[in-house]
Amino acid sequence: MKFQGKRRIHLACALMLLAGSAFAEGRIHNLKAIQDNVPYNGFIVKFRDGSLERGSISAMGAAVAASTDKLAKSRLVDTSSKANPVRPFGLDHIRRLATGPNLFKPSRKLSRDEGVAIMQQLAAMPNVEYVEPNVIFKHTLVPNDPSYATQWGFGNAGIRAEQAWDLATGSGVTVAVLDTGITNHPDLNANVLAGYDFVTDLTKANDGTARDADASDPGDVCPSDGRPSSWHGTHVAGTVAAVTNNSTGVAGTAFNAKIMPVRVLGVCGGDLADIADAIVWSSGGAVSGVPTLASSAVPKVISMSLGAAITCPQTYQDAIDGARARGTTVVAAAGNNNGDAANHTPSNCAGVISVAAVDSSGNKASFSNFGPRVDVSAPGVGILSTLNSGTSGPVAPTYQSYNGTSMATPHVSGVVALIQSRRLAAGLPLFTPTQVAQVIKGTARPLPGDCPGGCGAGIVDASEAVKVALVNSTPVARQADQSGKVSVVVFERTASAASGVFTDFSVEVPDDYVVVGGGVQGAESPNGHFLTASYPNAARSAWLVSTKEHLAANPTQITAWAIGLKIAGLTRSQLLSNMTYRVSTSAYASQPSVTTSIPVGYTQIGGGFQVQWSGDGNLAWATYPTVVNNVGAWVSASKDQGSVSMATIRSHSIGLRTNLSGVGVVSATTAVSPASAYVAHPSASVAVPAGYALTGCGAQVNWSGAGNVLWKIKPSVNAGQLGCEAASKDHLTSSPATINSHAVGIKLN
Numbered sequence: 001m002k003f004q005g006k007r008r009i010h011l012a013c014a015l016m017l018l019a020g021s022a023f024a025e026g027r028i029h030n031l032k033a034i035q036d037n038v039p040y041n042g043f044i045v046k047f048r049d050g051s052l053e054r055g056s057i058s059a060m061g062a063a064v065a066a067s068t069d070k071l072a073k074s075r076l077v078d079t080s081s082k083a084n085p086v087r088p089f090g091l092d093h094i095r096r097l098a099t100g101p102n103l104f105k106p107s108r109k110l111s112r113d114e115g116v117a118i119m120q121q122l123a124a125m126p127n128v129e130y131v132e133p134n135v136i137f138k139h140t141l142v143p144n145d146p147s148y149a150t151q152w153g154f155g156n157a158g159i160r161a162e163q164a165w166d167l168a169t170g171s172g173v174t175v176a177v178l179d180t181g182i183t184n185h186p187d188l189n190a191n192v193l194a195g196y197d198f199v200t201d202l203t204k205a206n207d208g209t210a211r212d213a214d215a216s217d218p219g220d221v222c223p224s225d226g227r228p229s230s231w232h233g234t235h236v237a238g239t240v241a242a243v244t245n246n247s248t249g250v251a252g253t254a255f256n257a258k259i260m261p262v263r264v265l266g267v268c269g270g271d272l273a274d275i276a277d278a279i280v281w282s283s284g285g286a287v288s289g290v291p292t293l294a295s296s297a298v299p300k301v302i303s304m305s306l307g308a309a310i311t312c313p314q315t316y317q318d319a320i321d322g323a324r325a326r327g328t329t330v331v332a333a334a335g336n337n338n339g340d341a342a343n344h345t346p347s348n349c350a351g352v353i354s355v356a357a358v359d360s361s362g363n364k365a366s367f368s369n370f371g372p373r374v375d376v377s378a379p380g381v382g383i384l385s386t387l388n389s390g391t392s393g394p395v396a397p398t399y400q401s402y403n404g405t406s407m408a409t410p411h412v413s414g415v416v417a418l419i420q421s422r423r424l425a426a427g428l429p430l431f432t433p434t435q436v437a438q439v440i441k442g443t444a445r446p447l448p449g450d451c452p453g454g455c456g457a458g459i460v461d462a463s464e465a466v467k468v469a470l471v472n473s474t475p476v477a478r479q480a481d482q483s484g485k486v487s488v489v490v491f492e493r494t495a496s497a498a499s500g501v502f503t504d505f506s507v508e509v510p511d512d513y514v515v516v517g518g519g520v521q522g523a524e525s526p527n528g529h530f531l532t533a534s535y536p537n538a539a540r541s542a543w544l545v546s547t548k549e550h551l552a553a554n555p556t557q558i559t560a561w562a563i564g565l566k567i568a569g570l571t572r573s574q575l576l577s578n579m580t581y582r583v584s585t586s587a588y589a590s591q592p593s594v595t596t597s598i599p600v601g602y603t604q605i606g607g608g609f610q611v612q613w614s615g616d617g618n619l620a621w622a623t624y625p626t627v628v629n630n631v632g633a634w635v636s637a638s639k640d641q642g643s644v645s646m647a648t649i650r651s652h653s654i655g656l657r658t659n660l661s662g663v664g665v666v667s668a669t670t671a672v673s674p675a676s677a678y679v680a681h682p683s684a685s686v687a688v689p690a691g692y693a694l695t696g697c698g699a700q701v702n703w704s705g706a707g708n709v710l711w712k713i714k715p716s717v718n719a720g721q722l723g724c725e726a727a728s729k730d731h732l733t734s735s736p737a738t739i740n741s742h743a744v745g746i747k748l749n
C-alpha cells in the first residue's frame with residue numbers, strides 16, 4: 001500500500017508539472033519575436049490584479065529573483081562568470097509601465113534559447129498574467145522615389161481634401177504623432193505644440209537623455225540598416241498639418257489642426273514599452289514620471305506610422321483600449337510587407353484604424369499590406385512633405401517625397417481631425433473612436449485600381465467624411481447599382497438611453513442625400529419593444545421611427561437606420577423633383593390597414609408606416625410593396641394586442657420617375673424571402689439581387705389568433721449584398737406565425 005501510495009504521489013507531481021507548463025504557455029505572447037541577433041529590449045511581465053507581486057515591488061523582486069535562481073540551476077541560461085564577465089547574470093527591473101506590467105532587462109545579450117527559457121521561467125510564476133518580449137518597432141517608410149514630386153494625395157485621385165477644406169480644416173483638434181520627433185521647419189512650426197520624448201534607451205535616444213520634455217528629433221541614423229537619418233516624424237507631421245496658404249512649401253491634410261510630436265522612435269527604432277506608455281500619455285492617461293496632459297490639451301487622434309510583424313502584444317492592446325475609452329482615435333500603418341495586414345502590429349490590434357497605401361492610379365502600392373484587417377486605404381506613393389536635409393543630425397528644412405503605409409496613415413489621421421473639428425465647430429459632441437471608424441469606412445470610395453486581397457472600405461474620402469460629420473448618424477453600409485450611377489448608404493443611430501416609448505426618433509442623412517428607406521430594431525425580450533412608425537420626414541433628410549413597449553415594461557435603447565439615395569447626374573433637388581412621396585390614412589379600427597398607390601410613370605422604390613395610436617397602443621405587423629391596378633403601392637397594417645385600442649395607420653409610398661431624362665431608365669425589384677418557420681418568434685432575411693442597390697425594407701407577418709407583431713425591420717448585409725431582416729413575436733398570449741422579409745432595390749439601364 002505504501003509503495004502504491006508513493007507512486008500515486010509521484011504521478012500526481014508529474015501531472016501537476018505538466019499542467020503547470022501547459023498553463024504557462026498560454027501566458028507567453030509573441031515568442032517568435034525572440035531570435036538570435038534580432039534586437040528586442042527585454043521582457044514585459046504582467047502580474048495579476050490583486051496579487052502580492054502587483055502590490056509590492058519587493059515581493060515582485062523576490063519572485064523574479066527566485067525565477068532567475070531556477071534558471072541558473074536549470075543551466076538553460078549560462079550564468080557562469082565566463083559568459084558574464086562584467087557582472088553576474090540577472091534581470092533588472094527597469095520600470096512599471098502605465099498600463100500596469102513591468103519591464104525587465106537581462107544584464108547581457110541573450111541567445112534565442114536563453115530568451116525562450118527566460119520567458120518560460122517567468123511565465124511559470126503563479127501570479128503572472130502574461131510575459132511578452134519588448135519588441136522593437138520601426139517606422140513604415142519605404143525608400144523614396146523622388147520622381148513623384150507633387151501632392152496628388154489631396155486631389156481627386158487621393159483623399160479629395162480640397163472640397164473638405166470648405167467645411168473643416170482641423171481647428172481645435174490635436175493629432176499626436178508618435179514617431180521620431182520633430183525638426184524646426186517653417187512649414188510646420190506654427191502648428192507644432194510641445195510634445196514629449198519617451199525614448200528611454202540611451203543609445204536609441206541619441207540626445208544624451210532618457211525621457212524628457214524635448215520631442216525634437218536629433219536624427220535616427222541607423223548604421224545596421226545602412227541608411228541616413230529619416231526625419232520620418234517631420235515628414236508624417238507635414239502630411240497631417242503642414243502650414244497651408246502661406247505661399248511656401250506644402251499643404252497639410254488638416255492644416256489648422258495642431259501636431260503634438262511624441263518621440264518613440266530613435267536610432268534603429270523604438271520599443272514596445274516606450275510606445276505603449278506614449279499611447280497612454282497622448283490620450284490623457286497617467287504615466288509615472290511624466291506630467292499628465294490637461295484634459296483640454298489631450299489629442300483626439302494618435303497617428304502611428306510604425307510597426308513590426310507580430311501579433312498584437314497585450315501591452316499594446318491595453319494601452320489602445322485605454323486611449324479609446326478616453327475618446328482618442330488610434331490610426332496605424334498596415335505595414336509594408338506586401339502581405340496579410342493581420343500579421344502587422346499595432347495596426348492589427350483591436351480598435352485601431354489600419355491603413356493600407358495606394359498609388360495615384362488607385363492601385364494598391366506594391367509594398368502595402370492588404371487583407372480583411374485593413375480598414376481603409378490612403379495615398380502612400382510619392383508623398384511630398386516636410387523634411388530636413390541632414391544625413392545624421394538636423395541641418396536645414398527641406399521637402400522630399402516618401403513612399404510607405406507611413407505616408408498613407410497621416411492622411412487618415414488628418415481626416416479624423418477634419419471630422420472632429422467640424423463637430424466641434426457645430427457645438428456637437430465629438431464622435432467616439434467607434435463612430436469615427438464608421439464614418440471613415442462608410443464614406444471611403446472603392447479603389448479605381450486593383451488591390452488583390454482587399455484594401456478595406458476603399459480610399460478615404462475627406463469630402464464625404466466631413467459632410468457626414470454633422471448628421472446624428474454614422475454610415476454603416478453602402479451599395480452601388482450595376483450602372484455605378486445609383487448609390488445608397490445606410491446610416492445608423494442608436495438611442496443614447498433606454499426608454500419605454502420613442503416618438504419620431506430621427507436618423508439624419510447628409511444634405512446631399514435623399515432619404516428613401518430605413519428601419520428600426522426594438523427588442524425581442526424579455527417582454528418586447530415593438531414598431532409603431534418607420535417613415536421619411538417632410539424634408540426627406542431623415543428617417544423617423546417610433547416604438548413602444550406594450551402592456552409589459554421593456555425599456556430599450558433602440559437602433560434605427562436610414563437609407564440615403566444619390567444618383568449621378570442629378571443634384572439633390574433634381575432628384576427630389578423626380579420623386580413622389582404619397583401618404584394615405586386608414587379607417588379608425590382595432591386592426592387598421594391601408595394601401596397607398598403612386599402615380600403612373602413612377603417606379604415604387606420604398607415606403608413606410610405611421611400608427612396614430614392612443615391609450616394602450618396599436619402595433620405594426622405589415623409594411624411592404626404591392627401592385628394595385630398595374631401601379632406600385634405600399635400596404636401597411638397594425639393591430640391592438642392584449643387590450644382593445646383602436647387607431648389609424650398611415651401608409652407612406654415612395655416612387656421615382658421611371659424615365660430619368662438624360663440619366664437612364666429605372667427598374668426596381670422586390671426580393672421576398674420564403675415564409676419563415678411557423679414559430680412564436682419568427683424571423684426572415686433577404687437580399688436584393690446583384691446589380692441592384694437597396695432602397696427600401698418591408699415585412700409581412702402571417703398571423704392568426706391573438707396575433708404576432710413586428711419588433712425589427714433592419715437594412716443589413718446578406719452574403720455581401722445589402723438586404724433586409726425582419727422579426728416579430730407573439731405577445732402576452734401564445735400565437736405562432738410566419739414572417740416574410742421584403743427588400744426593394746433599383747438599377748439604372
Ligand SMILES: [Ca+2]
Nearest residue numbers: 197207209210
Ligand atoms: Ca531624451
Ligand SMILES: [Ca+2]
Nearest residue numbers: 243244248250
Ligand atoms: Ca505650406
